[in-house]
Amino acid sequence: GENVGLHLPTLSVQEGDNSIINCAYSNSASDYFIWYKQESGKGPQFIIDIRSNMDKRQGQRVTVLLNKTVKHLSLQIAATQPGDSAVYFCAVMMDTGRRALTFGSGTRLQVQP
């Protein structure tokens, strides 16, 4: 199976600062990783993904870092804005043929103006 955990349940940052959300996974067979953002009452929104053959991927204001050695994933948000306030989930998929995503329990990001 797969256990996916997030280090902090709530992260509070000042507007304009950078945010880092961390995620640990347990199964070395995990080969595909996705970060989702979920606002209250809405479905998860895709942010960025990364496959196990990479260790870094950048999007618009977001960067995902993957450390397969320690089974750790992080999401960095640059110049955090109030609209970034939400719950962030990491999700992992294994390369065993099982195509289900396993989600962590989420980190709530609060952006202080």
Add this chain to the structure above:
Amino acid sequence: DTGVSQDPRHKITKRGQNVTFRCDPISEHNRLYWYRQTLGQGPEFLTYFQNEAQLEKSRLLSDRFSAERPKGSFSTLEIQRTEQGDSAMYLCASSFQDTEAFFGQGTRLTVV
């Protein structure tokens, strides 16, 4: 809007009743997933389809739950003899092969 669409958005039902939810995926996506999410938790996988074939089911999917995707397009999730523990947000997602999965807004089920 060409995203994943779910209907209804909210459903209140009495314990013991049957409910059915519908999901319309993004049109070119061949994979469709159902997840369940309770308050404060991440989504939990229930089942997924590739085209019309149901390829994987979670142990969470009891005998009271059934999902179909008859023509490889929209999907339905039915819960028979609902219980209060079934109260949750039911999320549908779709993807093309192993690319990113996009979620719908979910159906919030309340069993009273």
